Amino acid sequence: LNLIYALDLIGTFVFAISGTLTAAGKKLDIFGASVIAFVTALGGGTIRDVLIGSQPVSWMLDLNYLLVIGIAVIVSFFFKKHIQQLRKTMFFFDTIGIGMFTILGLQKTLILGMSPIIALMMGTVSAVFGGVLRDILCGEIPLIFRKEIYATACLAGGTLFLILTNLGANYDISVWSTVSFIIVLRALAVKRHWSLPFVS
């Protein structure tokens, strides 16, 4: 469980960095950038908690999430250029992040006794809606509504996780299979320019 907690914090950290970098392009001050970092990292889980009625929302009960976001904002502020060169590393940890967020959101919803379909939706919301809120706050149409298969990878990964655990697979094995699957899927999607059909 400790490794999973660590990965959850790492996901939070990477999401917060991506939020701060987006803010940098919008001429925001350090407060605005912190809000965007926070919303990018914890907005998805917050929406999930509010929808399923699990309040106070989870980050209020564990201050490590705020701490990690604070560090991410400071690091981004001082090492912006270095981070922008670490594209592949960022992509890798970002994908671990959405994988972990999907699984944890899915489990939290299942534990409350809701249907697997709702759990799958809430897992994806946890992983994806932080970015949606970030884009809305920055005045842009949310990127994932027209980007490569970002949310689709969460849905596919979440489905795999549900199948594996229902087949009785070991928890750790299910987690690693799911995260690896999402990483491979996203890497392929970017490389081969996969995209969903457009509605136009």
Add this chain to the structure above:
Amino acid sequence: LNLIYALDLIGTFVFAISGTLTAAGKKLDIFGASVIAFVTALGGGTIRDVLIGSQPVSWMLDLNYLLVIGIAVIVSFFFKKHIQQLRKTMFFFDTIGIGMFTILGLQKTLILGMSPIIALMMGTVSAVFGGVLRDILCGEIPLIFRKEIYATACLAGGTLFLILTNLGANYDISVWSTVSFIIVLRALAVKRHWSLPFVS
């Protein structure tokens, strides 16, 4: 009650179609369009449920709503041009939809013991805020803030419903009177270009 449930689902269906068609104008992929369809159809009721503290939000407990939205997205995707020619039919069912959403939202709030004024607001929020969320996600100033008397029709209809039920009228008669009243009001408003005074 079954007819009312059917009308609620029909309203959901028509709202989801209108969401998908809005998405089509924004060059979104099918995932983005589905999110917009979902938010248009269920966003108002979701905000209502969160504000009054009725969680998990209602669509999590009845998967028929998701099913209806899925069908609406597929239908819109394949029959876009046909639907756009059905303007009057769409307007008719859309208005039945806001009528039903207003009444159901109003009742749900009253049952929790809140004031009729709050119930009236929550009825209108149920009917109208799905469209507000849709416009925000699509990067536009919400249409209803400057359109013909859309929300006003919900407020007027909700008030009529409150008066009728308080006078002891039969439930079905109150529902039909309210929905008919909203339909006539909107049709007149569109025909005669009624609008609220502007603040400028």
Add this chain to the structure above:
Amino acid sequence: LNLIYALDLIGTFVFAISGTLTAAGKKLDIFGASVIAFVTALGGGTIRDVLIGSQPVSWMLDLNYLLVIGIAVIVSFFFKKHIQQLRKTMFFFDTIGIGMFTILGLQKTLILGMSPIIALMMGTVSAVFGGVLRDILCGEIPLIFRKEIYATACLAGGTLFLILTNLGANYDISVWSTVSFIIVLRALAVKRHWSLPFVS
């Protein structure tokens, strides 16, 4: 306590006026303007209540808030030009408003047993996020993300309030010291063009 309740209502009134005036610049009708006024005045407290799980949200239980907002919209509608000349008065009461909202939000969170850091955040959210929602609904990047030290003044004032009450200071004295401190801080910030470092 009665004076504090009065100041809370005055803050609500001034926020609602500022919302209506923003709406006036966007060519909204009177319904749209009322929604913006409402969201500006009560949106921050609503988000706070939803995050900490205190539902139904507070304004549903005391209709005076809605009444005050209604009056503010009507007053703004008829006396727009007069109000726009009262810049300094508006600034003064707006600052009292954010001070009161910060303190009341902070206390409400502490009473639920949450950490002072979370309480400080929720106090600031109460004071500041009404304006954020207003800007999002009007299609703009939220002003406070790049404005003089607006939210920072709330954080600083909230911290002072926490310190004073922890030192055992009288409640009224803590409130007045905090509000005065925020007023002086904002006045200085505006006069001397203080701003936070930008991320760019």
